[in-house]
Amino acid sequence: MALPDTRTKILDAAEHLFAEHGYSGTSVRAVTDLAGANLAAVSYHFGSKAELLAAVARRVTEPITAAQSAGLDELLARTPDPPVAELVEAFAGPLFDEMPAGSDSGARTSRLIVTILSDPAEEARSWTGPDEDTVRERYLAAFARALPGLAPQELLFRMRGIFAVTAVDRVEVYHRPSPACPTVTAGEEARRWAITFLTAAMSAPPTRARR
Amino acid sequence: MALPDTRTKILDAAEHLFAEHGYSGTSVRAVTDLAGANLAAVSYHFGSKAELLAAVARRVTEPITAAQSAGLDELLARTPDPPVAELVEAFAGPLFDEMPAGSDSGARTSRLIVTILSDPAEEARSWTGPDEDTVRERYLAAFARALPGLAPQELLFRMRGIFAVTAVDRVEVYHRPSPACPTVTAGEEARRWAITFLTAAMSAPPTRARR
């Protein structure tokens, strides 16, 4: 295996530390120390701490967004009207997938996503590309077809719920790793629980307007 | 109305700023400036920045926990086996309630809770009292009776889902306030959507063990 260059080492270290301590809670010095790189390397390779966060966020979310998009492609190739359960699985599944083989990197990835998305620092809010929006729009349309009679706003609310459940679960997993239980099977179990939970939730009849 | 003392003014300011910028992202100076108090007042009244956060968190969560507890009392007084829908409403409802009359303090409160709960700073993790645990245990037992056949771990997963959906929704509401739409009705609508969404999710049949 080729040893990673400094840029990659910094990205790895930053991913780890941002996930664990947040953006404001992570110092550039801590990143470079963990990466075994020089302090100035962050400025040199990324320009600033904020741009480093953006680079980390992009690297983490890109494969997830791609998997969500590919999953929807697959469903739509089979039928123009995929059932709710399969839409839920295609959308939420990639959020549970472990990234490289093994280790806890999957949980850490999720932890990082939540940290970034919920991070109150302004730098952590404006890094998303157009891909995320496109994928969400496509799923929104597919869910709308699968759930006729559901008001668009309530559908949007439910889609947020999908993300919320998966994300918060992974945060919990990350914070309190289950004792003596391999992460992989635990992740698989949580994934199936989430599909059950969310499919039922998405399939609920529309809330009747206030009487 | 009696003007608030310095301690209260600091609590209010800190609640505002912690909600908006997180723990690490908020400086003691910003708090005292907003409160119109002296910098040293934080050390004097609370001891440290971390203890200030704990005080803010306690003040915010106490009434919510109390409302959850009272709601469950009410249900159990009527029947020993409340249905899932009512349990969901009693548990999730207080998370949606606006705190004092009017303004956006409800959304801000929720924002604060999520910020604190998801804040990666260690100081933000160990402030909960025994009350929160007690209430959650009681609801856990009630849900277990209402959902026989559901494995305890999956039930725990689903209860986390309740919190996740409500919390993340409120964060979204806080970050992107809907244009020209009174917060109160929007909050009411989201509340009913959440009840629908979560009742269906909680009522889902148990996930079958892996084949």
Added chain:
DNA sequence: ACATAAGTCAAACGTTCGTTTCAATCGATC
């Protein structure tokens, strides 16, 4: 071999951080 660019390094920049210090002020009690 040498010139040129890319990358790394130790050191320092000015700023902001949480906390402490100690004198000044307030309010009640004797």
Added chain:
DNA sequence: GATCGATTGAAACGAACGTTTGACTTATGT
């Protein structure tokens, strides 16, 4: 009205922050 604890004030503490600098080392192309 003097006394004493409680509170507030301005100033300073050392440490850590993000970023920049300029010299040094490594790799590349000719």
